[in-house]
Amino acid sequence: MNVKISTQYTPVVDCIRSVYKTDSFIPLHEPRFLGNEKKYLNECIDSTFVSSVGKFVDEFEEKIASYTGAKYAVATSNGTSALHISLLLANVEQNDEVITQPLTFIATCNAISYCNAKPIFIDVDKDTMGMSPVALEIFLKENAEVKNQQCVNKSTGKIIKACIPMHTFGHPCRIEEIQKICKEWHIVLVEDSAESLGSFYRGQHTGTFGELGVISFNGNKIITSGGGGCILTNDEDLAKKAKHITTTAKEPHKWEYTHDMVGYNYRMPNLNAALIVAQLEQLDGFLKSKRSLAKIYKNFFQNGDIHFVTDPENAKSNYWLNSIVLKSKDQRDLFLDETNSQGIMTRPIWALMNKLPMFEKAQCGDLTNSEWLEERVVNIPSSVIL
Ligand SMILES: *Cc1c(COP(=O)(O)O)cnc(C)c1O
Secondary structure, three states, X not given: OOOOOOOOOHHHHHHHHHHHOOOOOEOXXXXXXXXXXXXXXXXXXXXXXXXXXXXXXXXXXXXXXXXXXXXXXXEEOOHHHHHHHHHHHOOOOXXXXXXXXXXXXXXXXXXXXXXXXXXXEOOEOOOOXXXXXXXXXXXXXXXXXXXXXXXXXXXXXXXXXXXXXXXXXXXXXXXXXXXXXXXXXXXXXXXXXXXXXXXXXXXXXXXXXXXXXXXXXXXXXXXXXXXXEEEEEOOHHHHHHHHHHHEOOEOOOOOOOOEOOOOOEOOOOHHHHHHXXXXXXXXXXXXXXXHHHHHHHHHHHOOOOOEEOOOOOOEEOOOOOEEEEOOOHHHHHHHHHHHHHOOXXXXXXXXXXXXXXXXXXXEEOOOHHXXXXXXXXXXXXXXXXX
């Protein structure tokens, strides 16, 4: 065991250790398998339907649609493939432009690149860490015009087809305002709600405001299928197309193999669906546990110079990854160093997308808030407490 040394952030380390009641390493976010996971996986193996079709896939799609209130849900191999297909369904093509936020996980921008389109980066709000409707509107008014029912970027002459806001760490962004702006400017709204299963804005589930919404069930998310994702939509035609294009665009027939377009093998295997069906049964419990953990953190950080991020206005957050805002970049670095060297995993928020080599030439709005948050935000351990 390490010799215990007292440092500036030892009280934080002690608080986190008292929450998880352990002296060993504490990861940022561990999955919990406390329900029917093994039972359903065994059932799945016994049925021999472990692959791309099976009753767990259908059951999952029904249950996630009913939980989120979306009319349709289509299971996919992961959240990134769900984003890729959503953009294709939004008609995003080569040379089109897609608005998103610079403060996001790389998958959001990768999906834009897979369509050979270019991202435009718009600032986030400081409180939600998600896309700012005010910044979005300012950018559009200064740089765009609607022509023939399409949003044209006046500086590049290209069409802005879609907008992908992201609900950062499970905190809903001002999605209703963004929805309204997108409608006005003829931009398709695709919500990256990969991190926000169980998060609501004015009582409505995130991922159901856009024409299309995406959820991820990767191993680090609030519940997991090992790897997996889904597309949410209220549009029957889009749902049918999403299913078709993610399943090799095969035309339904008893024995014939014909395909009417270039499709993708982006299916969620039944084995993974078995896992997620078991995990979904525990979601309400996980959300409660995360809420009580957030309350402990909120109380702990109340009287210091570290700010603990809580539910934005009008929103209920799933508290997937708890985040704090340090006073400065130096304080952040000290915090990361002290906590990680004492066996508590903490991590800074992502480097801004517009600073990565693939996107450094991208058009950007004013990014003051994103840059401010990039230097100060840190995630702290957030696994469901056992
Ligand atoms: C996890 C995540 C994704 C991608 O999900 P995968 O299932 O890992 O492909 C997309 N966007 C955001 C914001 C994410 O956090």
